[in-house]
Amino acid sequence: MFRKPSSIRSILFLTYSSIIVAGIAIIFALFYLWSSNQLKMQAFNAISELSASLQKQLDLEVQKLDSVSVSILYSNLISDRIVEYETLASEGASPSPDEPNMNPLRKPQTDLYDILVALVGPSYPVQQVYLHLFSGLSIGVGLDNSQKELEVGEQLWYDEVMRDKKKKVLMLTQSGSGAANATNNASLSLFRYFSDKYDAPRGIAEVKQSYNKVFGGFTQLARNNPSLEQVLVYTNSGEILYPYSHSEQDLLTVQGLLSAGSGVSFDKRFYLDDPETNDKLLLTLKHSELTDWNLAVMISNKALLAPLNHFTRLALLVTLVILAFLIVLSYFASKKITSPLNALNRTIKSMNLESVVSGPAAELNSGLNEWDRLHASFVKMNARLKDSFDQLLLARTQEMQAKMTALQSQMNPHFLYNSLATISAMAYERMHDEIIAMCDNLSDMMRYIADDEDGPVDIRTEISYTETYLGCMKLRYGDMLVSAMELDSSLRQIQIPKIIIQPLVENALKYGTKTSPPWQISVRGKIADNRWIVEVEDNGPGFDEHELASFYEQVRDIERTQVLPALRLHGMGLLNVYIRLRLHYGSQMHFQIRNLPGRGAVVSIGGPLLAKG
Incomplete structure (x- = not known):
């Protein structure tokens, strides 16, 4: 899977930002945990004192009743x-x-x-x-x-x-x-x-006291403490004494506390789930030895933490502002560190042959010693590469020229050999007038080959040369040979390698004449996908699969070894065209061979658009 590389600036920015965010998050979490624990401890101490005060009030009221009853006894x-x-x-x-x-x-x-x-x-x-x-x-x-x-x-x-x-x-x-x-x-x-x-x-x-007087302190406490969730007074048998009008949930709470048995300790803090509000209740228990009653005081965890949560939201808002400021600082810090590297990168991208050889060495002046030393080392490296680069450039130019010359030299005797063979055949058939016309055409074609043989030509000139060649062939075969030229007008000024179409027509004629006439050869030129394309089609028997496999095996050997095949007069037409296209256009070349359904074959070549400048 392709993975887009990350920049140093983004890595530094993300690293600084992650450290800042993680640090603030950890501090915030620790602060929240510590504060909430302190609040819960204070709340527990408060409700413990509250429970003790309520128990004392309740015991005092019961003691009054008990004192009167003892006096009677x-x-x-x-x-x-x-x-x-x-x-x-x-x-x-x-x-x-x-x-x-x-x-x-x-x-x-x-x-x-x-x-x-x-x-x-x-x-x-x-x-x-x-x-x-x-x-x-x-x-x-x-x-x-x-x-x-x-x-x-x-x-x-x-x-x-x-x-x-x-x-x-x-x-x-x-x-x-x-x-x-x-x-x-x-x-x-x-x-x-x-x-x-x-x-x-x-x-x-029987000594009686009003319920409101006995439990009046409980009622007043609930009014003075809105965060107080519930106060329960109950017996060991599960009877709820306070509140007088209790709910089914209160009964379930008492039953849960009684069923816990030894797991519930008096004068200790523990939590109880409230299914109605999905909240936790902080609860303390007191037991009265005088009445054998249990006193449970509960406070809502949400209500307890409400002030802390409010403060936390405010603190979080302030923290986010500070965090944004720190992230902006981290961005400018990473930019400060990587800006010299970007400047150096732009310098490298803008360099060409002229600037490497004779261009002035610009100073970086980044304010960072490491980057300035790196830039100075790069300038020194350019100076050392000067001679090596000139020599390499000259060698590559000479190598390219030598390859093109070798390929062109293959085509010249190849074409001349085929032309002489055709004249010989025409002489055998006593076609004297045709031989004269053939020699005139051959003279024109030889001048075209010998004139500026290394440079590209416009496609119109190459097509004209190909038509001259077809004219020579029609002198020999007469009406048995039918040709057609279809060239898009937008292609006329496009520059292509010399003698690149005629070998394809010659190859089509060579294999097409193996079947019974008429022999049809068509040449079509067009522009597709921002490239010039020329197709040569014949109605012959098509390419043998073994021959195509052998051809592509030679192509792979040449690309692997970068060694041109030895000069031969036979079987070099298509391979020569392929190699020259490769040398001219590299990976932008187009070369395709395919057999048509039934009979016939098409050879298609092409390259990027290069207008005559």
Whole structure:
């Protein structure tokens, strides 16, 4: 495959540009990686601190609930008042839920309410306290100051509380009317089993706090941090406590975190794929020993890197401007280095024989020592080549002249021999008038051959000589020979080698007469592909394939050895024409032999257009 060679300037320019681009790209990539890693570390530290703060707030709210529940468990006053309260209730002294004002409260009842109100406190550290008694009564103090009948064993939280009576149970509950998932009606309830001072079971204490108060800090945090993607609070069983209205994707995220098991470490940074946004989420986990809850804080990787990406785009724009400036500098630097070489190249191209032999030696003055020394060495080389070049030029001229003379000398006796043979045949047939005309034509032809034999002639003169030769042949063969000349008028001033067409006509006549007459010979001249073309056609038997193979074998031997064949009078017509065309025109020559379908052959020759100057 042909490959176009590269210039030194382009190689230097591409090398400098590649180094600049690669260097800037590497620096940019390292800067981006370092900056993004720093941002992620800072974001991780920030959300770690944020997670710790949220966990602390959540634990503090749960501790408030737990403190109130513990106070109820260990209060002998409450235990005693419950016994008295239940006794009065069994005697029918407790107010009816439908008629709360029919029977006024007695002192044990008011004492119990007072104690519970004191636990709730005037500042309402908790929203509500319920005492769910195993006797079937439920006493409420807080926002709901009521007494009602309640089957404790049928409640959802009963089994879990009774499973381990020493532990607290945390659960989200709903109260009041409205949508089932409305956070305004949601509360966080803490349940504890309690007994009296004699360890007799009395019931279950429930301490409630509003959901919005417990998780209010989470909501405010989401408003203050738009880049915060998600905050999840969930239990080890997979129940999501925050946000209250969670999505299916949140459930899948929690299940993924729980299924990871030991692969997910608390207080460490890791990434989570978000299939909805095709983004990665930076996530940290906290675990509360107080509540046994897990806190997951997530931030979007895109949101985290948004400031860096914005800065990177600005920096990239500035870098591209700087890069363009550096590339322009590299172009001028490569041009500065290669310009002297181009000047030297132009000097070499403009040199001819006259400038090499006697032309002045121009100075380069490139400003670069290496190029100036190279130019000086080239000038000295030209001086040393002066004599050798003259001698070589003279030798080549003499060699060319000798070859042309040798070829021409082959044609002269060859033509004369054939002409004498024709006159002899005509004398044998007693064609006296024809012999006289033949001798006159032969005299004209010999003068044409002897006159300025080394120079080219215009094609019109060569055609005239060929017609004279055909006239001689018609004197011998009469009507058996038919010839035609078709010459394009644009060819008349074209210069061609001397005696280049007549040998082809002679060859056609030699082989054409081997068949029965009439013998037809036509000569056509035209211009094609910016070359002159002359075709000689006959209606003879055509060329034998073995003879053509032998002819082309001789051509290859001559071109390989550059040695002319020995002078012979037979069989040199076509080969002589070929060699002279080759010497005159080199690779621009045209020479073709082909047999026609049926019978006949065509020999076609040509060369570049050289008008008479």
